[in-house]
Amino acid sequence: MRIIICVKRVAVLSDDVAFTDDGLAVDPDYLDFTLNEWDACAVDEAIRIRDAVGEGEVVVVTAGDPDADGELRRCLAMGADRAVRVWTEALRQPDPLTVAHALAEVIRPEEPDLVLCGVQSSDALQGATGAALAGFLDLPVVAVVTMIAYDATTRTATVHRELEGGMIDVVETTTPAVLTIQTGINRPRYVTFRAIQEAQGRDVAVQVAEPFGRRAYGIRGMSMPTRRRAEMIGGNPTEIAARILQIVRGSSAA
Amino acid sequence: MSGVLIVAEHRQGALREVTLELIAAAKELKNAGVGPLAVAMLGSDVSAMLGVVALDGVDEIIHVPVAMDEFNGEVYRQALPALIRQRRPLVLLTGFTVDAMSYAPALAASLGLGFASDVTGCSAQKGWLTATRGLYAGKVQVQLDFGDGAPVLLMLRPGAWSPAGGFGSPVVTRLEAGVDLSQVRIKHREYITPQTEGIDLGTSDFILAIGRGVGEKDNVPVFERLADRLGATLACSRPLVDSGWLPHARQVGQSGATVKPELYLALGISGAVEHLAGMKASGTIIAVNSDPEAAIFNVAHYGAVTDLFALAEALEQLT
Numbered sequence: 001m002r003i004i005i006c007v008k009r010v011a012v013l014s015d016d017v018a019f020t021d022d023g024l025a026v027d028p029d030y031l032d033f034t035l036n037e038w039d040a041c042a043v044d045e046a047i048r049i050r051d052a053v054g055e056g057e058v059v060v061v062t063a064g065d066p067d068a069d070g071e072l073r074r075c076l077a078m079g080a081d082r083a084v085r086v087w088t089e090a091l092r093q094p095d096p097l098t099v100a101h102a103l104a105e106v107i108r109p110e111e112p113d114l115v116l117c118g119v120q121s122s123d124a125l126q127g128a129t130g131a132a133l134a135g136f137l138d139l140p141v142v143a144v145v146t147m148i149a150y151d152a153t154t155r156t157a158t159v160h161r162e163l164e165g166g167m168i169d170v171v172e173t174t175t176p177a178v179l180t181i182q183t184g185i186n187r188p189r190y191v192t193f194r195a196i197q198e199a200q201g202r203d204v205a206v207q208v209a210e211p212f213g214r215r216a217y218g219i220r221g222m223s224m225p226t227r228r229r230a231e232m233i234g235g236n237p238t239e240i241a242a243r244i245l246q247i248v249r250g251s252s253a254a
Numbered sequence: 255m256s257g258v259l260i261v262a263e264h265r266q267g268a269l270r271e272v273t274l275e276l277i278a279a280a281k282e283l284k285n286a287g288v289g290p291l292a293v294a295m296l297g298s299d300v301s302a303m304l305g306v307v308a309l310d311g312v313d314e315i316i317h318v319p320v321a322m323d324e325f326n327g328e329v330y331r332q333a334l335p336a337l338i339r340q341r342r343p344l345v346l347l348t349g350f351t352v353d354a355m356s357y358a359p360a361l362a363a364s365l366g367l368g369f370a371s372d373v374t375g376c377s378a379q380k381g382w383l384t385a386t387r388g389l390y391a392g393k394v395q396v397q398l399d400f401g402d403g404a405p406v407l408l409m410l411r412p413g414a415w416s417p418a419g420g421f422g423s424p425v426v427t428r429l430e431a432g433v434d435l436s437q438v439r440i441k442h443r444e445y446i447t448p449q450t451e452g453i454d455l456g457t458s459d460f461i462l463a464i465g466r467g468v469g470e471k472d473n474v475p476v477f478e479r480l481a482d483r484l485g486a487t488l489a490c491s492r493p494l495v496d497s498g499w500l501p502h503a504r505q506v507g508q509s510g511a512t513v514k515p516e517l518y519l520a521l522g523i524s525g526a527v528e529h530l531a532g533m534k535a536s537g538t539i540i541a542v543n544s545d546p547e548a549a550i551f552n553v554a555h556y557g558a559v560t561d562l563f564a565l566a567e568a569l570e571q572l573t
C-alpha cells in the first residue's frame with residue numbers, strides 16, 4: 001500500500017514582530033521554523049499503519065521552497081520511505097487552495113491508498129488544506145481524526161472523528177481517502193540525532209506544479225490585534241503568590 | 255450573484271449554536287447591501303428546528319431533503335454545488351467547526367470559490383467583501399480581500415459573533431439537490447460519549463488549570479496537591495491530555511469542557527484558541543506564564559510572569 005502524508009514547515013513568531021515594507025507579511029527575521037506538530041503525528045501514524053500492514057511505502061510531500069527540505073528529512077529520519085517537494089511560483093503567497101492544488105498535482109499520479117494531513121498548521125490555523133486536497137482529488141475526507149483502523153482486506157478505514165466537547169463520531173470510509181490527523185492520536189516517536197544526520201544524505205525529489213490560477217484570498221494588510229491586557233502582578237514569587245491568594249480569598253468561590 | 259447563504263449545523267436533531275452566530279454575521283452583511291439572507295438546512299425532517307432558525311433578518315429557510323440525519327460531509331459536498339448554482343449567493347457562511355471542516359474547503363477547491371477559515375470579522379462595501387483572521391497563534395491579524403467573479407465561502411470562528419435573536423417570519427422553501435446516497439463513500443457507525451470518570455468541571459466554581467508549562471508528567475502531582483490545598487478543581491489544556499498526563503475529563507477547551515467558574519487560575523497555559531474557547535467566559539481569570547507575550551494575558555484579568563514552580567511552592571507555603 002502507499003500512504004502519502006502532507007507536511008508543512010511552520011513558522012513560530014518570536015516575541016517581537018516587524019512587518020515587511022509593504023506591510024503584507026511578517027519580516028522573516030522574526031520567525032523560527034519547525035515541522036508542524038499535527039504533521040509529525042500524521043507521519044508517525046502512517047508509519048504505524050505501514051508497519052501493521054506489513055508492507056507498503058510512506059511518502060512525505062510538502063509544497064514549498066528548498067528551505068522545507070530540512071523538515072522533509074526529519075520525516076525521513078522518523079521512518080518515511082521517500083520525500084517529494086512540489087513548487088510553483090504561486091506558493092510565494094500560499095493559501096490553502098494554492099497549496100492543496102500543488103499537492104494534488106504530485107499526489108494524483110502516486111495513486112495512494114491513504115492521504116494523511118495534519119488537522120491544521122500551528123502558524124496559520126486554517127484547518128483547510130487536507131479537505132481542499134480531497135476536493136481537488138475527488139476523494140472522501142474525514143477531518144479531525146483521533147483513531148484509524150485500516151483494513152487491508154476490504155480497503156476500508158474505520159476512524160474516530162473528534163467532535164466539539166470530545167464526543168467521538170465513529171465513521172467508516174472507503175479508500176483512497178484523505179484523513180486529517182488530530183494531535184493525541186499517538187505520541188510521535190523520538191528521532192535520534194544519528195537518524196537525523198543519516199537523513200541529511202537522502203534525496204528529496206522536486207517537482208514543479210502547474211499554477212491553480214485562482215487564489216483563495218488576497219492579503220490587504222497585517223496588524224497587531226488590539227488587546228485587552230491583564231493587570232500584571234509584579235514582584236518575586238512570594239509576592240505574586242500573596243497577591244493571587246488575596247484575589248482568590250476576595251472571591252466568593254474560595 | 256447576491257445574498258448570503260448560511261449552511262445550518264445540527265447534530266442529533268438539535269441545531270448547533272454556531273448557526274445563530276452565523277445569522278448574526280450574515281445580518282451585518284445583509285445590512286451592508288450584500289442582499290437577502292437564506293439559511294440552508296440539510297436533513298430528512300428539519301421541522302423541529304425551523305422555529306429556532308426563523309429569526310429576525312432571515313428571509314428564507316431552504317430545506318434540502320436528504321434521507322440521512324447524521325452529519326455526513328459527502329452529502330454536503332454533493333448537495334451544496336446544486337444549491338449554489340440555483341441561488342448564486344455572493345457569500346456562503348459555515349462555522350469553523352469539525353463538521354464544516356470536512357466539506358467546506360473541499361467545496362471551495364472543487365468550485366473555485368474565494369475562501370477563508372477561522373474568520374473573526376467580515377464586512378462588505380459596494381459588493382466587495384473583506385475578512386479578518388489571525389496568524390501565528392493570534393499574535394498578528396490579517397485583513398483579506400477576495401477577487402470578484404465567484405462566491406466567497408467564509409468559515410467563521412465559533413464565539414466570534416453573539417448569537418442572533420428576535421423572531422422573524424422567513425419563507426420556508428424546499429429544494430431538491432439531487433443527492434445520490436449510493437455515491438456516499440462514508441458511513442456513520444456510532445457516537446461515543448467521552449468518559450467523565452466522575453469529574454465534572456462544569457460545576458466547579460474554582461478551577462486551577464495547568465498547561466505545557468508544567469514541563470513533564472512527574473511535575474503534575476505538585477499541582478494536584480496545590481489544587482487540593484486551595485480548594486480548586488484541577489483542569490488542564492489539550493497538550494497534557496495528548497501526552498497522557500491527565501484524563502480527557504480534565505480538559506478545558508473546544509474539544510473538552512466549556513467552563514465558566516467564578517475563578518480560573520491558569521498556570522503555564524499559553525492561550526491557544528482551542529483552550530480560550532473553553533474558559534474565556536470565566537468570572538475572574540488569573541494567568542501565570544513564563545512568556546510575557548502569551549495570548550492568555552489577553553483574556554486574563556490578572557497576570558504574572560514568573561517561574562511556575564517557585565510560585566507553586568510559595569502558594570503552598572502561604573496556605
